[in-house]
Amino acid sequence: MLKKSRQYLYWVQNSVFEGEISEAKYKKYVTELKKIINLEEDSVIIYNLRTSKYSSREVIGLEKGGQSNIL
Amino acid sequence: MLKKSRQYLYWVQNSVFEGEISEAKYKKYVTELKKIINLEEDSVIIYNLRTSKYSSREVIGLEKGGQSNIL
Numbered sequence: 492m493l494k495k496s497r498q499y500l501y502w503v504q505n506s507v508f509e510g511e512i513s514e515a516k517y518k519k520y521v522t523e524l525k526k527i528i529n530l531e532e533d534s535v536i537i538y539n540l541r542t543s544k545y546s547s548r549e550v551i552g553l554e555k556g557g558q559s560n561i562l
Numbered sequence: 563m564l565k566k567s568r569q570y571l572y573w574v575q576n577s578v579f580e581g582e583i584s585e586a587k588y589k590k591y592v593t594e595l596k597k598i599i600n601l602e603e604d605s606v607i608i609y610n611l612r613t614s615k616y617s618s619r620e621v622i623g624l625e626k627g628g629q630s631n632i633l
Contacts, residue, residue, distance in 0.1 A: 551599065551601070
């Protein structure tokens, strides 16, 4: 799951990824995730921000991975 | 850090929390986090959504914790 997510998004920390992604790639990513994970045991939560205008990102402590200009 | 976060937010999975919080409580929470964590080693990322109008939340697989009507 982590390897697959790295193909579409930036690793941020632990099991958290973030990034900008087109609608088409998003659908492909979700379809592939559903094939990889065990739907009864695994859990993937996707927070979809259609614009970054009404959101901000604050890091306390160490900035590990990521592409900090996402938000 | 997890115990402190539970006082303000809902546990969702792994080290992820979410919830609605007032500006005043948010400032108190961040101040307390800064006292608890090791700023050189630990990393906390806060995604602040001022409105849920332009965002959505999708769960693939198991819905673990959380308060699903946040988004």
